[in-house]
Amino acid sequence: MFRPVLWRFGGAVDPLREMQRLRQEMNQVFSGLDHPLNEEFPPVNAWLGEGDIIITAELPGVDPGKVDISVVGDTLTISGSRETEPLKEGESYHRQERGHGRFTRSLQLPFHVEAGKVEAKYDRGILRMTLPRAEADKPRKISVKSE
Amino acid sequence: MENKVDYQRKPAQSPMETERTRNRKVYIPKADIIETGNAIVLYADMPGADEKSVDVTLEKNVLTITGAVKPQEQVGRSMFYAEYDVGDYERAFTISDEVDRNRIEAVVKNGVLKLTLYKAPQAEVRKITVRTE
Numbered sequence: 001m002f003r004p005v006l007w008r009f010g011g012a013v014d015p016l017r018e019m020q021r022l023r024q025e026m027n028q029v030f031s032g033l034d035h036p037l038n039e040e041f042p043p044v045n046a047w048l049g050e051g052d053i054i055i056t057a058e059l060p061g062v063d064p065g066k067v068d069i070s071v072v073g074d075t076l077t078i079s080g081s082r083e084t085e086p087l088k089e090g091e092s093y094h095r096q097e098r099g100h101g102r103f104t105r106s107l108q109l110p111f112h113v114e115a116g117k118v119e120a121k122y123d124r125g126i127l128r129m130t131l132p133r134a135e136a137d138k139p140r141k142i143s144v145k146s147e
Numbered sequence: 148m149e150n151k152v153d154y155q156r157k158p159a160q161s162p163m164e165t166e167r168t169r170n171r172k173v174y175i176p177k178a179d180i181i182e183t184g185n186a187i188v189l190y191a192d193m194p195g196a197d198e199k200s201v202d203v204t205l206e207k208n209v210l211t212i213t214g215a216v217k218p219q220e221q222v223g224r225s226m227f228y229a230e231y232d233v234g235d236y237e238r239a240f241t242i243s244d245e246v247d248r249n250r251i252e253a254v255v256k257n258g259v260l261k262l263t264l265y266k267a268p269q270a271e272v273r274k275i276t277v278r279t280e
Contacts, residue, residue: 043231047224054221058231060194060258084190087181094180098192125194125258 041103042078042127052132053109060125061098067122069129071115076131079104112137172234176214176260180240187246187264193236194258201260203253205246211239212260 042057057078059067067080081102087093112134119130167173176191189212193201196214204211214236242264250265 040230044228045226045231046228047221048227049221049224052224053227054224056219058194058258060192061190062257064257084179088183091181091183094182094187096179097177098179098190099177122257124197125192 040105041099042105044105044107048110051138052130053111053113055107055129055131057105057127057129058125059122059127062122062125062127064122064127067120067127069118069120071113071118071131074109074112075106076109076113076129077104077106078127169235172232173237174234175238176212176236178238185266187242187266189240189260189262189264191236191238191260191262192258193255193260195233196236196255196258196260198255201253201255203251203260203262205242205248205251208242208244209239210242210262210264211237212262213237214260 042059044055044057046056047054055076059080059082062080062082067078070077079102082098082100084098084100109131113131114134117132121128176193178192179190181188181190191212193214193216195216200215200217202211202213204213216233216235218233245266246264247267252263252265254261
């Protein structure tokens with residue numbers, strides 16, 4: 001499974017990722033579809049702070065009680081399912097563009113996370129997680145002594 | 148012949164052709180549209196929008212849904228990785244005349260707009276039984 005490594009995209013543009021994006025866009029042009037098929041769900045954004053990282057994910061229409069977030073070392077996994085109401089007798093779709101079903105996404109973070117202190121909030125369809133850096137993983141300042 | 152009714156439905160003029168005053172990206176929300184016996188139900192994914200920022204307007208036979216999203220600033224942190232961009236939502240649909248203009252319900256929950264457009268009573272489905280003789 002393709003797992004994006006967040007720290008790689010810190011500063012410079014990742015050529016592999018760019019190639020993949022280009023290929024996806026080209027496929028889209030020729031398939032005549034409006035949206036990419038192999039889009040990762042949910043899409044995420046990340047903000048890096050001094051001692052933590054904030055990850056936000058666009059997860060509209062999901063029951064927050066049914067979203068599982070797990071952290072092992074430096075790997076964050078978000079999983080859950082997006083359900084649509086089944087069609088009743090005599091109902092039909094005019095169009096169906098929203099995805100549904102189970103989803104799982106794993107992300108590799110730039111550092112190990114204090115799993116017990118992870119906070120997650122769900123508001124207006126956006127999941128926001130604050131992941132503090134593990135104490136043991138924090139860089140230690142070494143003072144240089146002169147004799 | 149001059150009394151002939153024009154049954155051909157014209158495509159809706161897209162409101163996207165005009166320019167917006169707010170300099171922000173606009174996205175087309177993904178939508179599901181379901182026809183039930185007495186209504187047309189529309190679901191649109193608008194993460195970041197709430198009941199205060201979503202507007203639904205019906206002018207003639209053009210239904211426009213818009214949703215404003217405030218970009219969230221993360222204080223003391225810098226953008227590090229991005230897959231989605233934040234912007235407003237806008238989408239317009241041409242709807243048939245059978246919708247009862249006075250009975251339209253809109254609910255926003257968890258970033259999803261659910262719009263129920265009830266059909267006018269005379270347009271409700273009447274099942275006609277076919278018999279053999």
